[in-house]
Amino acid sequence: MILAATMGMSNPGEDAVARFRSGDRAALGAILPVYQFRLYRFLLRMVREPATAEDLFQQTWVRVMEKISSYDTRHRFDAWLFSVARNLAIDHLRRKPGFSLDAAEEDGQAPIDRLEGSGADPLEQVLEFERGTILAAAMEELPAIHREVLTLRFEEDMKLDEIAIVAGIPLSTVKSRLHRATDGLRRLVEARLR
Amino acid sequence: MIPHEDVRKMLALAAAGELSAEEKRIVQQHAAGCDGCRRELEILGMYARGLAAMPQPVVPEGLLERSRLRVAEAGWAAAEQRSRDLVLALVVVLSWFGWAGLWMVVRVFTGGAVSAFGISTLLVWTTAGVAVVLLGKRDVLARRLS
Numbered sequence: 001m002i003l004a005a006t007m008g009m010s011n012p013g014e015d016a017v018a019r020f021r022s023g024d025r026a027a028l029g030a031i032l033p034v035y036q037f038r039l040y041r042f043l044l045r046m047v048r049e050p051a052t053a054e055d056l057f058q059q060t061w062v063r064v065m066e067k068i069s070s071y072d073t074r075h076r077f078d079a080w081l082f083s084v085a086r087n088l089a090i091d092h093l094r095r096k097p098g099f100s101l102d103a104a105e106e107d108g109q110a111p112i113d114r115l116e117g118s119g120a121d122p123l124e125q126v127l128e129f130e131r132g133t134i135l136a137a138a139m140e141e142l143p144a145i146h147r148e149v150l151t152l153r154f155e156e157d158m159k160l161d162e163i164a165i166v167a168g169i170p171l172s173t174v175k176s177r178l179h180r181a182t183d184g185l186r187r188l189v190e191a192r193l194r
Numbered sequence: 195m196i197p198h199e200d201v202r203k204m205l206a207l208a209a210a211g212e213l214s215a216e217e218k219r220i221v222q223q224h225a226a227g228c229d230g231c232r233r234e235l236e237i238l239g240m241y242a243r244g245l246a247a248m249p250q251p252v253v254p255e256g257l258l259e260r261s262r263l264r265v266a267e268a269g270w271a272a273a274e275q276r277s278r279d280l281v282l283a284l285v286v287v288l289s290w291f292g293w294a295g296l297w298m299v300v301r302v303f304t305g306g307a308v309s310a311f312g313i314s315t316l317l318v319w320t321t322a323g324v325a326v327v328l329l330g331k332r333d334v335l336a337r338r339l340s
Binding site for chain 1: 203206207209210212237238240241242244245246247248249250251253254257258260261262264265268269272
């Protein structure tokens with residue numbers, strides 16, 4: 001199903017990717033600009049530090065050059081590219097002392113329970129002025145695996161089955177992470193507005 | 195009839211536009227008669243729209259050029275490593291051929307009196323040692339230059 005969902009879809013720079021895969025190293029020059037912004041943004045959302053994001057951005061392309069022969073053309077190139085970047089970002093985050101991918105998670109209360117009785121949502125107030133800024137700031141406090149699913153779904157506009165490929169996890173896990181991520185974000189926004 | 199709690203679990207997916215047509219119909223039908231779920235759906239929809247409209251980062255100036263350079267450097271390093279591996283493989287192959295040839299010559303002149311094992315050991319280790327020293331010196335020089 002995942003394969004079917006990602007097969008036969010056209011991508012920007014597809015010709016360049018095909019040329020690059022067949023050994024034309026110069027084709028990378030045409031691929032890089034196509035994915036520059038999206039890849040950098042994704043990495044920045046993941047690691048939150050511009051210098052680290054840039055380093056990982058460069059490492060991603062080095063890895064792409066090394067591993068391009070293993071890219072399965074039945075899948076979308078961007079999903080494969082983001083999975084390469086994602087793995088590098090996760091490796092980087094794991095090396096941080098005391099870091100946990102799903103830290104700042106769980107207070108023992110079920111998400112649905114927290115939704116119950118929330119009353120008027122402070123987000124409505126947020127929307128009146130700097131909704132996006134506060135959301136971005138709140139998102140930075142989420143665990144990495146939740147930032148990942150939110151940015152891939154809402155900024156990269158990836159479908160859940162594509163996110164499953166990028167993150168290398170089952171679709172059911174992606175759904176549950178999306179649920180938890182949205183809930184966690186909401187709690188953080190509420191905390192900021194109190 | 196889908197239980198209320200099950201519908202609530204579908205709301206985040208509904209806000210993300212990730213429900214099938216049938217699931218969407220179920221949620222909409224439920225929300226039409228449930229104030230809590232309708233309200234929740236509206237709120238989650240606002241979050242979804244807000245996430246898609248977050249401030250966008252600025253790509254650092256020169257990122258492309260620096261990336262191209264790094265990729266090129268990595269390519270050169272990989273090519274150099276391959277050529278080094280090739281040289282080492284050639285050294286090994288040549289040393290074994292050299293050993294075999296020398297052994298045959300020595301046998302002819304000594305009638306088998308000189309140990310083939312001693313000669314081969316000496317030849318192989320000498321060749322390998324020279325190769326390692328040369329490659330090591332080259333690496334040190336490359337590091338100094340970089």
